[in-house]
Amino acid sequence: MCGNAADPSVYAHWKGPHAVDFREVLLEVVLVSDAALNAANQWESQMRKAESEDYVMETRFNCDQKYDAIAQKAFEKVQVSAVTIGTELKAPGC
Template sequence: MMKVATRLGIATVLLSFGTAQAATVAEVFTGDMLGKNQRYFESIAGIAQESNGDEHTFKVQGCDVTATIEGGKVTRLRLETAPECQADLTRFVGSYAPAPGKPLTLGAFEASSGGVMVYSADCLSMCGNAFDPSVYALWEGPHAVNFMQVLLEIRLTSDEAIAAADAWTEQILKAKGEDFVNATNFNCDPQFAEGAKKAFAHVPVTAVTIGTGLASPGC
């Protein structure tokens, strides 16, 4: 009887330990994790579900969080956003980020950060069917936040996102023509940033990456 009770006690302790270790998005997707070593990060986030080179994807509260780990340390974090997977960017850049709890948009972030954002896209025409293209907005913070970079991404899959992309494309076509658009030369021409800013201001962000040395599509 004593052995059975002991085994039950051990099982209860192990079950409680497993439950206590279940991480939240807030614990994993936070500036405190940047610079931490891989072993520490995985002790909180759990085991990666997928790895591709330096990028390791974890499932946290049903949300996909990807950690870029270089030299054994976390250098970038990416969150696929959804209604149940909200990004609290104040955990990275403080008051430069919009207040948490509301849908994240490019307009909301630009208003709170007060900084210049660099807009780009994988493509706006002749994209093919190999992948779903995205539009990006890259922001670099000031010294106060250690020049932290934020890369906001809008995947062009929803009706709202596609309509915004069409509006931006139309502006570029009128100014530069079809070849310019097909070659994605707009990514290196800041005169079209205002058009992207206006078109995508209220479209929800589908992913956000934070860290340093972030890259967005070029021309």
């Protein structure tokens, strides 16, 4: 949905517990390689089939974790573009 302004990306965000001082990890995959695009299409297809076109277009998947396991499986062999470790990291949300 970024048009020509930027390559689209997907993110995986993990919030750590008190035992790790609430550190967070944010993984980014830029959707430019065939592997990344195929993974995104597989994930999107599953969400469209189970939910609706609106669910995907309105990025409702950012508001729940119903399809995280499907995304994890689809992207498991896709190279990560960036890793950020810190606190109060910004990730796409609702």
